[in-house]
Amino acid sequence: MRKFLIGSGKPDLAIDFGTANTRVVVCNAGVLFDEPSLCCFAGEASGSELVAVGASVKAMLNRTSGALRIVRPLHRGVLSDIAAAREFLVYAVRSSVGQRRLRPFRAIIGVPADATVAERGALLTAANDAGLGSVELVAEPLAAALGAGLPLYRPEGSMIVECGAGVTEAAVISLGGMCATASIRGGGNALDAALSDYLHIRHKFLVGTNTAERVKRDLVNILENELSEQAEIVIKGRSLVSGLPEAVAISAGELISVIDKQIAAVTRMVRNLLAQLPPELSRDIHGSGIFLTGGSAAIGLVGKAIANDTGLQVSVANDHANCVALGLQKALAF
Numbered sequence: 001m002r003k004f005l006i007g008s009g010k011p012d013l014a015i016d017f018g019t020a021n022t023r024v025v026v027c028n029a030g031v032l033f034d035e036p037s038l039c040c041f042a043g044e045a046s047g048s049e050l051v052a053v054g055a056s057v058k059a060m061l062n063r064t065s066g067a068l069r070i071v072r073p074l075h076r077g078v079l080s081d082i083a084a085a086r087e088f089l090v091y092a093v094r095s096s097v098g099q100r101r102l103r104p105f106r107a108i109i110g111v112p113a114d115a116t117v118a119e120r121g122a123l124l125t126a127a128n129d130a131g132l133g134s135v136e137l138v139a140e141p142l143a144a145a146l147g148a149g150l151p152l153y154r155p156e157g158s159m160i161v162e163c164g165a166g167v168t169e170a171a172v173i174s175l176g177g178m179c180a181t182a183s184i185r186g187g188g189n190a191l192d193a194a195l196s197d198y199l200h201i202r203h204k205f206l207v208g209t210n211t212a213e214r215v216k217r218d219l220v221n222i223l224e225n226e227l228s229e230q231a232e233i234v235i236k237g238r239s240l241v242s243g244l245p246e247a248v249a250i251s252a253g254e255l256i257s258v259i260d261k262q263i264a265a266v267t268r269m270v271r272n273l274l275a276q277l278p279p280e281l282s283r284d285i286h287g288s289g290i291f292l293t294g295g296s297a298a299i300g301l302v303g304k305a306i307a308n309d310t311g312l313q314v315s316v317a318n319d320h321a322n323c324v325a326l327g328l329q330k331a332l333a334f
């Protein structure tokens with residue numbers, strides 16, 4: 001059965017290389033690395049020196065002087081900077097297996113199901129440059145379904161929506177393969193950007209990347225805990241009116257309308273995917289419902305909107321943020 005996922009030859013480690021976060025799983029040892037996918041370089045693009053990687057770079061976002069450059073190796077789920085990806089992979093693998101010189105580990109790496117040949121090629125090049133040996137790419141929705149404990153290999157359809165930071169993917173899986181897929185190149189990061197744009201345009205107020213993400217998490221927290229939509233979120237940044245550092249208080253209710261537009265794109269994608277299904281798979285999904293995985297599955301409004309739009313049962317998988325990594329871990333053990 002393992003050849004459905006990773007072909008022949010047993011890999012040593014698995015990498016969930018995400019737009020926001022990367023997890024590395026080592027055979028027989030579990031998840032040994034889980035840090036933001038970020039690199040910080042000093043100097044110009046050519047000949048620049050790597051000064052920090054991973055968790056330490058998160059706090060540096062929007063706080064660097066002109067001498068430092070923060071780079072995300074991935075954008076919208078796929079590689080956007082091969083040099084940064086190579087440096088990041090070296091750091092992630094070394095942190096997982098120790099500081100010794102890297103031997104050519106065999107690895108499996110998660111990739112969006114709809115990644116193009118060029119996008120896959122760029123990832124393989126970066127992995128090769130990082131010193132990894134043979135690398136196989138695994139479709140992230142398959143890994144997420146395996147990690148969520150869905151019945152991957154039965155003659156029975158299961159539907160997963162993997163809600164990440166840079167990409168949101170839906171897939172219907174049966175007999176170890178993806179029978180139908182759909183994706184949006186956008187996710188939690190797009191929600192952060194929408195909140196930031198709203199504050200900019202409506203309130204003439206500028207916030208940084210980390211603040212926008214915190215506002216989103218505060219909003220989700222208020223809604224999850226059924227606090228009133230009147231509850232206010234205090235946001236600190238720079239007023240474009242006064243030019244000064246200020247704090248504004250904005251009601252949760254006002255911000256819900258901002259993320260509704262992003263969520264509508266996800267429900268449209270889910271609906272379009274359901275409309276393509278052969279009737280037996282439709283029947284299966286009617287029975288089992290839809291499972292949400294990925295960090296952005298924490299946004300309860302996503303699940304509620306899909307349930308309202310389709311009438312189907314929607315469940316958030318256990319340990320939803322780690323399902324791709326857990327699925328890759330299971331694939332290593334096959």
Ligand SMILES: Nc1ncnc2c1ncn2[C@@H]1O[C@H](COP(=O)(O)OP(=O)(O)OP(=O)(O)O)[C@@H](O)[C@H]1O
Pocket residue numbers: 017018019020021022074076077078163164165166167168187188189213216217220294295296297298299321
């Ligand atoms: N409690 C939460 N509330 C709202 N959003 C959250 C919460 N926890 C995590 N997220 C969001 O989940 C996203 C990260 O999810 P995840 O780690 O699955 O993404 P990724 O694997 O890096 O991205 P991708 O698979 O799209 O490349 C971020 O946008 C983050 O803000």
